[in-house]
Amino acid sequence: MKNESFDPARYQRPHDGWQCGHHCDGRPCPIGPSSTGGCTVNQICAPVLQGDAWHCTRAKAFGGRCQEGPVPDPGAPTKFATCPHQPDSCQPQRSLRQKRGIVTGIVVAASLGICLVVVGGSSGRRDGVLDTSAIVSPGALTSHHASLEQGCATCHTAASQSAMQLLNCLVDHPGGDLADSRKCLECHREFGDHAMHAHSVPPKMMQQKSEDVANNLHTLQQQLTRLSETHQTTESGQLACASCHVEHHGVAFHLTALTNQQCQSCHSGSFHSFANGHPEFRERKRAFLYFDHSTHLQTHFKKASEALMQSQSLECRDCHVQSSDGSVMVLANYEKMCQECHHSQVMDDAMPMDLRIPGTEFVTFRSPKTRPAWMQIVLGSDVSESSEDLLFHELIDGGDAAVVERLKRAIPASDFDARKAASAAKRLEESGFFVALRSLVENARTDDEFAEDDLQASPSVTGAWSIHEDHSLRYRSSGHADPLIRDWLNFAVNAIRQYPEVPEADSAGAVDRLFQQLAAPEASGRCMKCHTVDRLPSGGFRINWETRQSASQPNGFTQFSHGPHVALLGSLEEASMMDAHPNRPTGTRCETCHAVQNQTVDFRKAEFLLDDWMPNPDYHHAEASGLTSVQRADCAKCHTPDLAGDSCLQCHNYHVHPEQVNER
């Protein structure tokens, strides 16, 4: 049953903006409001005065003309009349659609207003009235950057722009995203000039390394990753800091965290995991000290123990102890480790030493081959006897300053290190060399016998000069780390340039000869028996006097900390009993990773020196430990995702310090 009816031509349309005010009561007027929301009920009937009578003009749509006709106004019957059937006027109401439109308009206006406030606010600009940086900021900075929360402009160049300039930044940003990275580098200067290049190394070097790696893709995901090319770099090959370090993710966010996949996305040769596909370790870098572990552990220490009636031989940890931060195994000092057996060798003065004045051989000085190298250096090409006399008197009178002056004249300026020369000459002064030389010269001229008592006592820090029966002036080392020998070695190794073409007659050749004589196995002090020589990136050489790489040394591509590994020693056996893992090594000792080399190695002559005792420039191939290299497979037993982790960043640094670049 249909109880309600309506005129389909007259009902309220959804798209109409206004509806009659009586609509909600169910009694809307038939004409409805105007398009502007005005009540039009008066238009239903507009009475017309014809003669003396008013006539109804109501349209058929609204009921047609009424029979009663309009009612004249009592006050002005000929001027006004009203229709008796005219509905009450109303206040039209907005339709549902129009209300929705208004709500939408308000929301849109509010949204635009928010945008304008944010753009118009300061956002880090100090001249702004309203600081909206807190609104714009996508999140808190990490704790490391907490001090930077003084405005966006500290890190973002766009933040210092005006509102219009900010919009302009969309299409024409000065410097692009690298501009912000340069702001990062205002504080992070430790990465050098190539901080924004891959691994902070020069592009040419990186290109060379990339070409060396074979293209080896394993999984489908890696292949897909490679298909999408590499990470975003600019035309200059530089990479924005934000490519990897994404800020505004909260105080505790790990800013340097990267997945293995992200690391491998740039590498031309990718692999599945550390255990599966990771390249084998390269031959490890030579230790600073040349030490034959094999012979010492298997022979010398055992003999020493037997001689001392000790039941237990020396262990690794008797010499190697953890550094304060636990990262490095440092060596105990010379006195504890070596002195007991090697002190007599270090103090041996029977061996000829280049820093000498050979008395009986005085007449042979004119031959550059027999002349001591240091004397050849300071004499230069002058070989007359008078020049030697002049030299001695000049040295006796001028002391260390005269030596430095002579060295400066003899060594090319590009190879001359004034500081090292001054230090070496100063050691001569400290050791009483010039006093001894005076005594030698005076006694030689008078041909008198002289006593060793004539010499001044040498200062305690250096060794002592003594005149021997053959009228030679010889130096006796003060012991380990003798400063005179050390400084002359430093001076010599720094000045070596002409190798392997060593001219015999000129002073430069004499510099090389000086090093050869100081580095020879029979040389006093025996320094180069243990202390190795490395080639510097600049082309020269350096003697490694220290026993380890200090913790403050800049990072290279690879890092390793002994700390967590040493912690496993001894306790791992118990741990493995409780938490057995098929791949977990049991009974871990130092030798688990550092196995003693069974192969016989001739350690009588260090490989970092050549047969003529000059530094070996091919230092990468020099091995000086008697231990086998650590194998990747050994590490992979523990370094799995489930056990010790196999993240790239556990062992590798992304940013490499410039000083480390050429050493790798």
Next chain:
Amino acid sequence: MKSLTSRRLINTCLTLFCAALIYALYRIGTGNLRPAGFVSGWCLFAVIIFLAFYNVRKMFSFLPLGSSASWLQFHIYVAFLSFILFAVHIQFSVPNGIFECTLALIYLSVFFSGILGLYLTRVYPARLTSLGSEVIFEHIPVARRQLCDQIESLMVPDDVAAKDDSGSVALAELYRDTVHPYLSTDHNVLIHLLRNSQRRHKTLLNRLADQIRYLNTTEQGRLAEVNSLLDRKFQVETQYSLQAALKGWLFFHIPASYSLLILGFFHGVLVHAWRGGL
């Protein structure tokens, strides 16, 4: 013609396939240090624009842009897809910044209001069908008034011919005491949205039924007709509530969508300007 089930199955599978594709691209993008956030952000913005065009399509119905039903299907499934994009864009975590949190809340409110709308448009039409002949929403006040007037005329007849010969005023008193207060009260829109919303209506009918024994035969016939009109009035009011709900959720969904478009675009401008341009 495809059945509803097969169509839904195909559309769902397509949506899931696109979602899987988006997730795979996201993993690859983040894997090789590409700015995956920019890609997912612009994709999300493009999808939102497409969704917003459904409203434009309704405004320009005279244009040959495909049927509204097809647009609605696209609108629904692409909206679900946008949620996947949104999750990828925010990297499956809660945003940290005030502006970003606001933007995320607006998106979620638009999305879930759309889910609500989807539920309403799937459930309420069936209820409307069960409520007898459908009345156009804009005519419901008039229809309700007509029903009230009919009830009043039955219970309190004006013309003499319609009055009972016995002179009984029981029906008129019943109208005055019971029915008129019921009719003069504005109906509760929200109550009618619930399925068990007939308590007040049933109470009235029970009270009227209790009065039957005091009425004569003619009055009982009229009361039966009044009962029928009251049922119809209840149906019409329920229709009003249901249709109001069907129209009302758009009061939130559409304005919030425009706000999302504006603030989303502004968000894109900001991050690009801050990051170094397009």
